Amino acid sequence: MKLIILLYVPRSGSTFLSSQLAKKYSKILVMPEIRLPKLMLEKEANVAIRYHELQRVLENDHQISSLDITEEDIADIYKNSQSLRPESILLSLADLIAQRKGRQFDAVVYKCGSAGLWWPALKASYPTASFIHVHRDVRAVVNSALHSQRPYHPGEKMGRGDPWFRAKGWNRYVTGMQKLTQAGEPIIQVSYEALCHDPTAVLDNLINQLKLDVGVAVGDEGISVATSEQDIHRNVNKPPLKGRLDAWQGELKLWQIVVSEHLATEGMNTLGYEKRISKTISAISYSACLFYGFIFHVYATLKFKLSRTLKHSFSPMKLYSRIVHRLRTRNLRSRW
Numbered sequence: 345m346k347l348i349i350l351l352y353v354p355r356s357g358s359t360f361l362s363s364q365l366a367k368k369y370s371k372i373l374v375m376p377e378i379r380l381p382k383l384m385l386e387k388e389a390n391v392a393i394r395y396h397e398l399q400r401v402l403e404n405d406h407q408i409s410s411l412d413i414t415e416e417d418i419a420d421i422y423k424n425s426q427s428l429r430p431e432s433i434l435l436s437l438a439d440l441i442a443q444r445k446g447r448q449f450d451a452v453v454y455k456c457g458s459a460g461l462w463w464p465a466l467k468a469s470y471p472t473a474s475f476i477h478v479h480r481d482v483r484a485v486v487n488s489a490l491h492s493q494r495p496y497h498p499g500e501k502m503g504r505g506d507p508w509f510r511a512k513g514w515n516r517y518v519t520g521m522q523k524l525t526q527a528g529e530p531i532i533q534v535s536y537e538a539l540c541h542d543p544t545a546v547l548d549n550l551i552n553q554l555k556l557d558v559g560v561a562v563g564d565e566g567i568s569v570a571t572s573e574q575d576i577h578r579n580v581n582k583p584p585l586k587g588r589l590d591a592w593q594g595e596l597k598l599w600q601i602v603v604s605e606h607l608a609t610e611g612m613n614t615l616g617y618e619k620r621i622s623k624t625i626s627a628i629s630y631s632a633c634l635f636y637g638f639i640f641h642v643y644a645t646l647k648f649k650l651s652r653t654l655k656h657s658f659s660p661m662k663l664y665s666r667i668v669h670r671l672r673t674r675n676l677r678s679r680w
Contacts, residue, residue: 345373345435345442346451347473348554349381351460351521353514354502355488356480357536358455364543365453369551373438373449376410380437381456384430385465392428395419411441430469451556460517463524474554475529477521480536481617482514482608483601487592490600504648507600508607508641515608522614535615537589593620602630603637 352358359377366374383401384393393401399418402408417440424439425432438452453476459466460477467475489503489510503510525531532553539546592601598621605612605622612619622630 345438345449346554346556347431347435347438347470348451348453349459349466349470349473349475350453350455350457351475351477351531352455352457352479353485353517354457355485355492356457356478357539358457358478360536361476361478361534361539362453362455364539364547365550368547369556371448371450372556373442373445373447373452375438375441375452375454376407377455378407378411379405379456379458380408381430381434381454381466381470382459382462384433385459385462385469390429393425393430393433394428395422398422398433411437431471431473434470451554460521463520463529467529473530475531476534476550477518477525477531478534478536478539479518479521479615481589481592482511482518482612483592483596483604483620484536484589485514486510486600486604487596491595500648500651504644506641506644506648507596507603508637509644511604511607515611518611519614522611540589598625598629599633599636602633606630606634 350358350362362374365372380401383404398421402413402418421433421436421440422428425436434454435452438449442449486503486507490501490505490507492502493500503513521531521533525533532550534546534550601621605619
């Protein structure tokens with residue numbers, strides 16, 4: 345089974361792309377979004393994973409519950425993994441899910457957007473995998489994040505509800521992916537906007553680049569999402585909602601658009617997204633929007649960190665686990 349890992353900034357259309365693949369190709373298994381591909385990067389790629397390490401990494405994946413993995417399943421995954429390395433573990437898990445479905449698949453897609461920040465450790469851990477980077481207009485990403493609740497953190501908005509934070513993160517991610525692609529790394533770029541305008545052409549081109557022979561077999565009705573994520577994926581299995589492509593123009597405030605376009609200039613130029621507002625307002629208005637955006641960013645950052653500190657102060661074990669995890673992964677992050 346071919347391993348494919350989908351990389352993205354949250355709210356970029358990764359779930360929609362996954363749904364379209366599942367609908368059109370019966371030989372592609374699309375897994376629910378889990379953190380496992382990234383969590384296993386803590387382990388050196390050429391070192392076999394031990395059983396208790398596999399247990400620990402699965403316990404630390406709060407999204408794995410959507411798969412209903414039991415202790416017996418973990419034992420089977422471990423036993424059936426040919427090399428006991430990250431790539432083999434992911435393929436063994438996919439085989440388990442395929443058996444449950446009673447079907448055979450030629451490829452499996454894992455959604456794990458944040459894993460892209462750990463390149464080249466990501467490539468080293470999954471040497472034969474193909475990687476897809478799906479990108480979307482930064483203003484649409486910011487708009488969606490501002491209106492979406494974090495499913496596993498009640499009361500928090502995605503991207504901290506902060507246009508400055510989200511736009512800056514988007515710019516770093518997409519420019520990093522683009523540089524890696526230009527350097528010859530095995531990353532296939534997919535535009536969410538192009539996918540919405542012509543799904544068939546984009547999907548067929550993607551399958552050709554993946555070198556998959558899927559024939560004309562029609563897939564199922566799409567994909568299922570975890571109960572806790574249904575609110576942020578309401579339209580996942582619906583046809584492309586082209587009206588949402590430019591919805592940000594009527595929903596974002598002026599300062600939010602200016603901040604997004606200013607901080608993501610490099611990424612927008614690289615991917616061909618045209619600025620709409622920043623070129624049409626005066627320098628004074630432009631500066632005022634950036635100043636307000638920065639003040640809001642400071643406020644949102646302090647609020648976020650204070651909230652997290654208070655939560656962890658009442659849970660010493662969570663705080664300890666978070667510190668250990670950060671120390672283990674700190675040196676894995678790529679420096680694009």
